[in-house]
Amino acid sequence: MRSRVREAFHEVFTQLRAEGLDLPESVPLVLEKPRRAELGDLATNVALAVAKAVGRPPRALAEALCGALLALPDTPFAAVEVAGPGFLNLRVKDRVVLAVLGEVLAQGERYGQHPPVPGERVLLEFVSANPTGPLHLAHARGAVVGDVLARLLRAAGLAVETEYYVNDLGAQVLKLAASVRAAHLGEPPPEGGYGGAYVAELAQALRASAPALLDGPDGPLAERCVEEVLGGIRRTLDRLGIHFARFFSERSLGDGRLEATLDALASGGHLEARDGALFFRGGDTDKDRVLRKSSGDLTYFASDLAYHRDKLARGHTRLVDVWGADHHGYIPRMRAGLEALGLPGEAFEVLLLQMVKLLKDGKEVRMGKRLGNFITVDEVLDEVDEATGHPGAGRDALRFLILARSHESPVEFDLAVASAQSVENPVFYAQMTHARMCSILHRAEHSEELLPAREAGVLYVPDAPDPVLVEKLTLPEERAILAACDAFPELVREAAEARAPHRVAFWALEFAQGFASYFTRMQRVHDAPILPQKGVREADPGWVRAWDWETTRARLLWLRAVRQVYANALALLGVEAPTRMTRSAEP
């Protein structure tokens, strides 16, 4: 529908240009849903947006557009009205709205995906948690937001690669090795070391598999520890449904790329030796930062800069990083560094994530590095899986509840809500909606009581829309839900551009709610259930002949399309779209 409407506008734009109207080259045509359904199917503010450039009052411009749109030889509009200061309310012809059905069914799982955008190559880096311990809840947010952003950008047609940057170098990693060694010897962890249960487990595992490492030098032990911890992290990510294209080793930059980065900065005059250390000159944008400590070790900033330089050298045109909000001060530093290297600093962008709080039994579980009581992602997943009795429930709950918030807003993860098998739980509600859709289609195709109708050949789900059936879809609710389906591809593109994965979750919830509402109205208000129900069948022995099967087939077709779009949205969120909900044991 929207593509047809856009076409019509562009025809009118060229027409008006030919008549001498000074319209800009590209006109921003924003199509939105009108506040109230009675106003029409779509609304736009183009007249207001371009009035200044054209040099005509918005209202007059809107009138001109209105007339021209309706006068088009094959106009898709049934009505166009000017409202307020110059808004256009558009009512689209039935057949154009209903064409959405055909588009959805023809494209199936690809509905909502955009054609490739040439030129852009995105490198999305996220999680990148130090391989010194298991992932905890704060990491999960970055993991989920990053993963869905990757799916979104791909759906929007961008080439995306995902990377996890592994800090397998430096003091932290050596501390891990020292901590494991201490645990092996039954000693307390060293100053600033790690003391979680996983350290003891790691020590024990190594005792069995590679005892020589525990008594050997730090280097090989550290390497092995990182390998083991990273293995655990990858298993956790796997449980979350997240798979990286690459785990990029910080240490691998030691093959010359690190030194080359420093040389490039030096030859550009951006370095300064002072107090036995090597500083990067921040210039106007940032204060001076240390690259090489007086101890001779390189800082994290040095290798991170080399890493980001490498990303660009590999041909990526856009670098998107997902960071915790506490790292925001780091952004100007990185950008200044890239620019000093002669690289485009504006290619680098960062999504900052706010905190995640964990609620257990209604109380906040305080977590902190100093407290050493981080709840791991695995523990959260286990708890929800166990409480619900469904493996995978934890993954879906964690993903959905994280995505049901803007990333720049703090989120609370309530174990009770996440585990609830009721509509109080947004995840459950979202998934049950899909199961309901499936259930009706399943009843139509398999239920015992409708067998006579199927045998008579009147009850089946058509494969493709045909004009006779489509005419049967006359309820405003059916039209409104199709309009929501029609908006989905644009939602994908806008959410991708805004780097706002949460919009997909909001869209899904609103869609689910609209479906529940309209669905109930179809039976209660319109007295128009899709399938003949018990009362009808019992009251009239000839119900198979009396029932309006064309309308039923039309609605089943409609439902198939609606379910397809909804399933595509859930797929984008990485949440399962179950065909049925297994009842829990409660009475």
Added chain:
RNA sequence: GCGCCCGUGGCUCAAUUGGAUAGAGCAUCGGACUUCGGAUCCGAGGGUUGGGGGUUCGAGUCCCUCCGGGCGCGCCA
């Protein structure tokens, strides 16, 4: 002290990047239903978008200022 982010009905959050009368969900109140998947559906009340000033046809959104909160400002990562 300097810098960044945030402040939206009682609560939790949106708001298509400057567009119409700021929207949902909980909660409260009223009504309907109790058969296609689970307390569902319809409606009502509730707001000076922290305060003030400015920019323009138009501001929750941009600028200034004050108040309140979070974070950062290390030869840590």
